[in-house]
Amino acid sequence: MPVHLPPDEARRFLETGELPAPHLDVIAAMAFHAAAAGVALGVFDALAAGPRTAAALAAELDAAPDALGVLLEVLAATGYLERATKGYRNGLAGRALTDGYGGTLRFWHDVITGLWGGLEHTIRHGERAADFYAWLPEHPDTLERFRNLLRAQAGWLAEEIVDAVPLPPGAARLLDLGGGHARYTAAYCDRYPGLRATIVDLPSARPEPLPERVTLRHGDLLAGWAERDQDCVLMFNLLHGFPTGRARALVRDAVASLRPGGLLLILDRFPGEREGVAGAAFTRAFELNLLHTQGGRLHSPDEIAIWITDAGGTPPARHRLDRSPGHALLASVRGPSGTRPAGPRPRSPRADQ
Template sequence: MPVPLSPDEAKAFLDSDAAPAVYLDLLDAVSFRTAGAALRLGVFEALADGPLPVDQLATRTGTDPLGLRILLDALTGYGYLTRTDGRYANSANTTRWLLRAAPGSFAPVLSVWTALLTHWWQDLESSVRTGGPTGDFYAWLEQHPDTLADFQTMLRGQADWLAEEIVELLPVPDDARSLVDVGGGHAGYPVALLTAHPHLRATVVDLAGALAQGARTVADAGLTDRVELRAGDLFTADLGTGHDLVLLFNIVHGYQREQTLTLLRRAAAALRPGGRIALLEPLADVPERPAGTGEAFVRMFSLNLFHTQGGRAYGYDELAELLGEAGFTDVRQQLLTRSDTDHLVTAVLAG
């Protein structure tokens, strides 16, 4: 958790050169890493039913009592835990956000970013030096089922939060029959669209492991007869033809211009003339809504995309130009009201 500072301390670090601001980053980075360790060791879940002394917690989590106590004291200092009479408990914020069963739990996000920062960002300099990613992020994810499940759960949570507005904003004509969700994984968005439009069918194309969660979403919604889950590669899989709608949600930011253009052309080939493409993206032009974490998120997300996939956050103008090159017209963008950063970009296939 962020280091709490009195106004005087904050002034020294942030508004002057009296103290090195990077020291605060050091403490916050270590705090984040410590929380990730506690999550991986099962500390928060072990405390879900109430406070425990260190020995019992060590038995429950299969950890070394001394090492665990030192970790617990750090977590207490950072605000993740409290300690009373030698018993440790989850803080109110931990109970609300870091237990797996909490509504909209942040545990999958902590898990995914812990994996990114510990596994991928250790050689951040390399991609910046060479100009390319240091590995194949999605192939790696497919090999790490626990992180993959957390990754898809994290995105499914975002879909649960954003889908209602997206369904409202996306025009779907009464005679529309089918959509294809390219890289649709957890299938949260097509399920929301099919629920709102009973005449629609969907094809979801993604890697096999990613579709495991999609299969559950579709089954839970009772839509197995209207959704086809198609395992394959975005660049080679059969996307079908004559669709009314193509979704490319959180996909093109994984790629640079040429590959993005290829994907947009593949989307165009899958649509009927007059069909619509919809992209969901945190765009590089961060809107000036009340100052918040949006700007910081987009900058670090773009760096992560470049490092892990060779991609980046696109600006709207560049995306609109690429859509035009791929044969689309009537390009529009809409910043979603439930997000500081996510834009719905739509365009119509000329024809």
């Protein structure tokens, strides 16, 4: 984490420019690697039970005492640990790594160290230099962390989403595109006992045991799917993995999968939502990761709205989520078969790709 600077030092780095502000990023990058090593070694989990000396931790974690001592000093200097009478204890940031964020930090550490080389190639040529979904199955520990991250996010948001937008009366068929962990689909099935659902996702998708009313079918969404006359289609955290042209085609096909009056729901992270400074910075860095490792983008709600209405859906309502201010839920209803909503609309701000 960024070091806590006293006011005079902060002023020299961040206000006057007397000291180079990017040096703080160098320190933060080193701290990021050190923290990931600490999670992997079990440092923070061990200290959750109470302070330890370096020697006691080394014996407990089967680590070289001198080397571990160097790591602990880095973690103390950057705020992850605090020095105590009996050695070291977790600081505020260190405690976060024992409360669930440790797996998230290791996932991002795996991705950034494994895939962010060649970033300048992506920017210079406008084409991705890595392939996240081809790389992921080759790194099973990272794959499991990714699954856990998605499950945790869905578990946190599912109730709010189901409350925010009810399904059409008498809904019986739901199609979840790319929802392999099944948390959102299961939440809707729990709320609507007469609902049956199909999830279409890549072969790497491995949900927890599925409710008996949910079917998982493996497939490449870009190759299309057979399901039609659906009462609801979910596209949750899906479109950002694709460039504009492919994302628009997926929206078109999703609307075509609905019966007239069926409901399209799109959940995604959108720039400009109510995030704060740190949230906005993460959103922009997340988009850079999408561009570099998947060829994806964060498409704006206005842009997606155009795709939806072009495909025959109503202009979507936007539902902001209290539990994740950087996300929003778009809800649209398919019009009568063969019709499109009337009225003027703006041109798409981004050319097809």
